[in-house]
Amino acid sequence: MADDPIGDPSVDPTAGDSWLGQQSAEVQQAIRSLRSENAKHRTTNKVLQSQISKLGDSASTIRKLSIDNHLLQKGTVDPKLARFYLSEEGQLDDIDVSAEDWTTLLDDRVNDLLGRHPELKGKAPMPTRSSTSGSTGGPGQPSMQLSRADAQMMTPEQVAAAFQSGHFDNLLGRKR
Amino acid sequence: MADELTDVITQSDNVLAEFEQSLKGTGEQSHAAFRSLRQATMALPSVGTAAATSIARVKQGQDASLPPEGVTLEAHRAAQIQQLTGDAHTIIEKLRQASYSAADALENTLHDAILPTPSKESGERMLRRDELSRVLAGAKGQAMIGKMVDTIGANPSWDAELLSDHGRALLASEGMSNEWGNFKRAAVGKLMQQAGGTERQVAAKSALAAFHRSNVRGRITAYHQAARMRLG
Numbered sequence: 001m002a003d004d005p006i007g008d009p010s011v012d013p014t015a016g017d018s019w020l021g022q023q024s025a026e027v028q029q030a031i032r033s034l035r036s037e038n039a040k041h042r043t044t045n046k047v048l049q050s051q052i053s054k055l056g057d058s059a060s061t062i063r064k065l066s067i068d069n070h071l072l073q074k075g076t077v078d079p080k081l082a083r084f085y086l087s088e089e090g091q092l093d094d095i096d097v098s099a100e101d102w103t104t105l106l107d108d109r110v111n112d113l114l115g116r117h118p119e120l121k122g123k124a125p126m127p128t129r130s131s132t133s134g135s136t137g138g139p140g141q142p143s144m145q146l147s148r149a150d151a152q153m154m155t156p157e158q159v160a161a162a163f164q165s166g167h168f169d170n171l172l173g174r175k176r
Numbered sequence: 177m178a179d180e181l182t183d184v185i186t187q188s189d190n191v192l193a194e195f196e197q198s199l200k201g202t203g204e205q206s207h208a209a210f211r212s213l214r215q216a217t218m219a220l221p222s223v224g225t226a227a228a229t230s231i232a233r234v235k236q237g238q239d240a241s242l243p244p245e246g247v248t249l250e251a252h253r254a255a256q257i258q259q260l261t262g263d264a265h266t267i268i269e270k271l272r273q274a275s276y277s278a279a280d281a282l283e284n285t286l287h288d289a290i291l292p293t294p295s296k297e298s299g300e301r302m303l304r305r306d307e308l309s310r311v312l313a314g315a316k317g318q319a320m321i322g323k324m325v326d327t328i329g330a331n332p333s334w335d336a337e338l339l340s341d342h343g344r345a346l347l348a349s350e351g352m353s354n355e356w357g358n359f360k361r362a363a364v365g366k367l368m369q370q371a372g373g374t375e376r377q378v379a380a381k382s383a384l385a386a387f388h389r390s391n392v393r394g395r396i397t398a399y400h401q402a403a404r405m406r407l408g
Contacts, residue, residue, distance in 0.1 A: 104374070108375060109201075116207055151263075157274050160219055161215070168223075173233065
């Protein structure tokens with residue numbers, strides 16, 4: 001073992017070239033070749049490790065982009081807001097974008113989210129008042145008060161909405 | 177009496193609030209239907225209270241309105257009270273109708289959410305329809321409806337086709353278009369008994385069970401009665 005310093009753990013082959021200088025030319029060449037090969041492997045290893053870590057990032061990036069892209073294509077909801085709400089509720093955690101029906105699952109969840117948070121829907125443009133409507137207003141204007149005859153002509157749903165908006169306040173002597 | 181009414185309303189409010197939690201995952205339409213239901217039911221007691229307050233004000237002479245010439249103050253007040261009562265009854269009746277209509281819409285939406293969705297691929301759908309035609313071969317009239325109902329639950333793809341326009345067309349071909357609603361209800365009843373399904377279907381089954389457990393229509397009756405009793 002003492003004759004074989006490379007195999008001897010007490011001898012550090014990288015401790016300097018003094019030991020190497022004492023060796024024969026063939027040994028020196030062999031060791032330099034091994035060191036060079038080792039260095040190449042170390043470099044390759046570093047590159048591969050870097051690529052592997054990037055690959056991990058890519059998978060999550062692809063997942064995020066797939067979800068964002070789908071939300072954007074849906075067009076019914078602000079993708080950023082939808083992503084925020086769904087993330088908060090943990091509803092994106094189990095979405096696997098490689099699964100066949102992931103878009104259906106996401107659509108169902110977005111649809112449900114819109115049901116619970118209607119404010120996430122894009123707001124429709126405000127209707128413009130026609131020049132002939134004058135100041136009499138319409139059911140959308142809270143100042144307009146409706147009569148019993150109006151209520152009788154309206155659908156139950158319209159009456160519920162009108163009551164909510166205060167259009168029957170005068171009729172019922174209601175003060176707000 | 178007022179306290180009892182308040183208790184009934186509070187209890188119904190709590191039950192409906194709890195029921196709303198069960199709607200999570202059932203889709204936008206069911207939430208919208210529930211909001212319509214709440215809008216109408218919450219308004220019901222308010223109408224009764226508002227009208228009763230106004231009537232009390234008239235009785236106490238606090239409304240500041242004067243009788244027309246030749247009409248006594250008592251007659252004027254009686255007419256005002258009659259007018260207010262009639263107006264309130266009209267609004268209450270409309271809100272009652274809106275509440276029941278919203279409850280029907282909510283139940284129908286939950287039924288629809290339970291139904292499986294047909295495949296998006298036309299080739300796949302053709303294949304399933306071909307299979308179904310073999311399954312239903314020879315059945316006519318009422319026997320066909322019976323066979324269609326029996327087939328529900330055997331294969332989700334067949335269910336989806338039977339509950340789509342294809343199933344509707346099958347019934348129409350036998351002159352039984354008006355049986356579509358009954359068939360759909362029977363199918364939902366069978367699907368309710370089956371475990372599993374998509375996330376939305378599972379949520380809808382749970383919500384539909386909660387809908388019946390909460391006795392939503394009974395709650396509407398309670399709100400309606402409360403509105404009428406508050407009006408007096």
